[in-house]
Amino acid sequence: MSFPAIPMVFSRQHIHHAPLVEFMHGALLPYQESPVRAENLLAHLTASGIVKAQELTGPLVERALLTRVHDPALLDYLHGTSEQTAETLARDFASYHRSDLAAQSAYVYPLAFPASAHPMHPNWRGTHGFYAFDQTAPIGKGTWAAVLHSATIAHRAAQQVADGTTHYAYALCRPPGHHAGRDFIGGYCYLNNAAIAAETLLALGRIAILDVDYHHGNGTQAIFWDRADVFFASIHADPSADYPYYSGFADELGGGSAAGTTANAPLPLAVLAVDYFAALDGLIAQIMTYDPAALVVSLGFDTYKDDPIGSFTLDTLDYVAMGARVAAMRLPTVIIQEGGYRADMLGPLAEAFLRGLQN
Ligand code: OKP
Numbered sequence: 001m002s003f004p005a006i007p008m009v010f011s012r013q014h015i016h017h018a019p020l021v022e023f024m025h026g027a028l029l030p031y032q033e034s035p036v037r038a039e040n041l042l043a044h045l046t047a048s049g050i051v052k053a054q055e056l057t058g059p060l061v062e063r064a065l066l067t068r069v070h071d072p073a074l075l076d077y078l079h080g081t082s083e084q085t086a087e088t089l090a091r092d093f094a095s096y097h098r099s100d101l102a103a104q105s106a107y108v109y110p111l112a113f114p115a116s117a118h119p120m121h122p123n124w125r126g127t128h129g130f131y132a133f134d135q136t137a138p139i140g141k142g143t144w145a146a147v148l149h150s151a152t153i154a155h156r157a158a159q160q161v162a163d164g165t166t167h168y169a170y171a172l173c174r175p176p177g178h179h180a181g182r183d184f185i186g187g188y189c190y191l192n193n194a195a196i197a198a199e200t201l202l203a204l205g206r207i208a209i210l211d212v213d214y215h216h217g218n219g220t221q222a223i224f225w226d227r228a229d230v231f232f233a234s235i236h237a238d239p240s241a242d243y244p245y246y247s248g249f250a251d252e253l254g255g256g257s258a259a260g261t262t263a264n265a266p267l268p269l270a271v272l273a274v275d276y277f278a279a280l281d282g283l284i285a286q287i288m289t290y291d292p293a294a295l296v297v298s299l300g301f302d303t304y305k306d307d308p309i310g311s312f313t314l315d316t317l318d319y320v321a322m323g324a325r326v327a328a329m330r331l332p333t334v335i336i337q338e339g340g341y342r343a344d345m346l347g348p349l350a351e352a353f354l355r356g357l358q359n
């Protein structure tokens with residue numbers, strides 16, 4: 001039996017966002033969320049024949065849609081900081097009397113975070129630490145264009161599912177988005193691509209998001225926390241043991257009239273595949289009870305056994321099984337690329353998932 005190729009929306013604009021380093025406990029490490037990730041996915045999936053590649057053309061996602069997901073002040077901060085990168089670096093290195101270093105970086109990182117109990121100085125609204133919850137979402141001059149293209153990829157993939165052109169669409173987003181909230185960035189994420197896809201799909205009825213990235217999708221959860229029209233389900237490493245640490249616990253269920261429309265399945269770092277799939281089946285059953293009109297999958301491959309920052313042990317065939325479970329939900333589905341840092345394996349892992357989807 002043969003299936004129609006799955007539309008894959010992609011762009012090359014992501015290459016203009018390429019931070020070199022991230023910081024951990026005083027050490028500088030190579031920035032894991034690198035352009036080669038998307039390049040490998042594009043090359044492998046195109047060659048596999050399983051997708052129909054669609055390079056992004058035409059208008060970028062409208063601000064009116066972005067502001068359904070994000071605070072306008074965050075959008076302005078990202079855009080403005082991207083444009084002011086050189087000036088900001090010059091000013092901040094000068095404040096250390098180290099203007100000589102300004103040429104060593106092309107990315108602005110947060111310099112101070114507001115302590116929660118501290119009275120807010122109005123100036124903080126203009127600083128990186130006001131919007132960022134960690135140091136892994138630096139902003140360079142190509143960042144705004146890259147994140148706008150990534151969000152547009154998600155929107156365009158969702159539009160094709162919403163208008164019935166296709167049952168499945170794959171959005172090759174980079175940077176990823178699931179750690180970005182209404183007014184915060186972090187974890188390599190700036191704009192929440194999955195949330196933008198969900199907003200686009202709402203024309204069909206209520207929507208479910210299934211987040212299978214290794215890390216809890218704290219941004220997506222926060223965006224839809226008190227909204228009953230979007231169900232958010234996430235399976236991830238136990239936040240008491242791994243990033244993002246402050247959310248993703250099993251007792252987080254949604255707020256107010258949306259209580260019961262968030263579901264979290266935190267798993268031990270050494271989880272066995274059988275237990276992983278039992279937990280995934282539990283989330284899928286909850287989504288089916290919610291009875292959504294369409295599905296968004298936040299797909300991360302950092303659950304892979306050789307991922308450099310994840311600790312799960314899933315193997316290639318497990319992604320076939322994962323795709324098959326999504327297919328069995330029989331829902332129009334948009335797949336949003338999130339994390340996965342074993343760059344040379346991303347293509348084969350994505351192919352495995354998409355083959356499972358078509359089984
Ligand atoms: C993004 B996604 C401290 C560790 C920070 C950031 C991981 C972001 C993962 N320097 N690690 O969910 O794949």
Ligand code: ZN
Nearest residue numbers: 213214215339
């Ligand atoms: Zn992740």
